[in-house]
Amino acid sequence: MGDLSNTFTFKPILIRASKDSHCTRDILVSPFMTLFQLHKFILIVFDLNESSIEYHNFNLLNQLESIETFYEIIDHQEIDGFITPVAPGVYIEHTHPHEPLPLFSIYQPLHDDIIQMSFRMLRDERYCKLETIPSQEIAYEFQHNSQHYSIHLNLQPVNLPIQFLEEIDLHPKIIHKTGHFFETNTTFPIHHKLMHYYLPLSRNCKTTDENQVKHAFRTGIEKLVDERRRFLLEQKDCHWVEPTGEKCVYCALSM
Numbered sequence: 001m002g003d004l005s006n007t008f009t010f011k012p013i014l015i016r017a018s019k020d021s022h023c024t025r026d027i028l029v030s031p032f033m034t035l036f037q038l039h040k041f042i043l044i045v046f047d048l049n050e051s052s053i054e055y056h057n058f059n060l061l062n063q064l065e066s067i068e069t070f071y072e073i074i075d076h077q078e079i080d081g082f083i084t085p086v087a088p089g090v091y092i093e094h095t096h097p098h099e100p101l102p103l104f105s106i107y108q109p110l111h112d113d114i115i116q117m118s119f120r121m122l123r124d125e126r127y128c129k130l131e132t133i134p135s136q137e138i139a140y141e142f143q144h145n146s147q148h149y150s151i152h153l154n155l156q157p158v159n160l161p162i163q164f165l166e167e168i169d170l171h172p173k174i175i176h177k178t179g180h181f182f183e184t185n186t187t188f189p190i191h192h193k194l195m196h197y198y199l200p201l202s203r204n205c206k207t208t209d210e211n212q213v214k215h216a217f218r219t220g221i222e223k224l225v226d227e228r229r230r231f232l233l234e235q236k237d238c239h240w241v242e243p244t245g246e247k248c249v250y251c252a253l254s255m
């Protein structure tokens with residue numbers, strides 16, 4: 001942390017986290033924070049007990065991309081359907097190119113050239129830094145003791161005096177808070193252990209990473225669409241190998 005020259009190179013992000021108009025938190029965080037780290041921090045600032053959280057994910061509001069992107073911890077064991085990894089922490093969720101009659105949910109209006117296939121981008125929140133997220137409005141959704149909740153997050157890059165920057169370099173900072181998450185006001189102590197998730201913050205993130213991710217994603221889709229075309233036109237011997245290394249699940253069935 002001794003290299004001061006880097007301190008000038010980033011704008012911290014001010015996050016307004018709102019459960020509703022009465023319960024809000026304004027927090028300052030580093031743009032290099034990952035969504036996974038943000039998840040941990042939201043629980044802390046709203047005094048929520050992590051062990052009561054059964055599920056969570058981030059959804060971008062006002063997405064600019066035509067293909068829906070889903071941010072969560074990607075656990076291969078828990079994913080239904082087919083996924084193809086295209087970059088670290090980035091996956092295409094898709095209909096199988098050899099599926100005779102795809103019945104997958106359609107996530108976007110399909111163009112003619114990708115007929116009968118659907119795609120969604122899955123991103124592992126542990127790889128995704130705030131500065132690369134293509135939306136300033138995010139919904140953080142979670143289940144707490146079997147109840148579903150949503151917290152609206154608004155992200156704004158801000159200019160701050162250098163001294164302030166050095167402070168948020170180490171720990172995200174709560175600027176303002178109103179209300180309690182639960183009206184009964186059940187609070188839990190902040191565990192300092194959790195703070196360790198924010199250290200060390202990477203200073204090597206390049207904005208080109210995001211372009212590479214998009215490029216890899218498009219290339220991956222092209223390959224799948226191409227495979228689908230070949231399958232529909234030729235239907236000869238299947239040479240498809242699943243990302244797991246196994247034989248094609250569809251053609252192996254019909255043999």
Ligand SMILES: [Zn+2]
Pocket residue numbers: 098238239240248249250251252
């Ligand atoms: Zn096949």
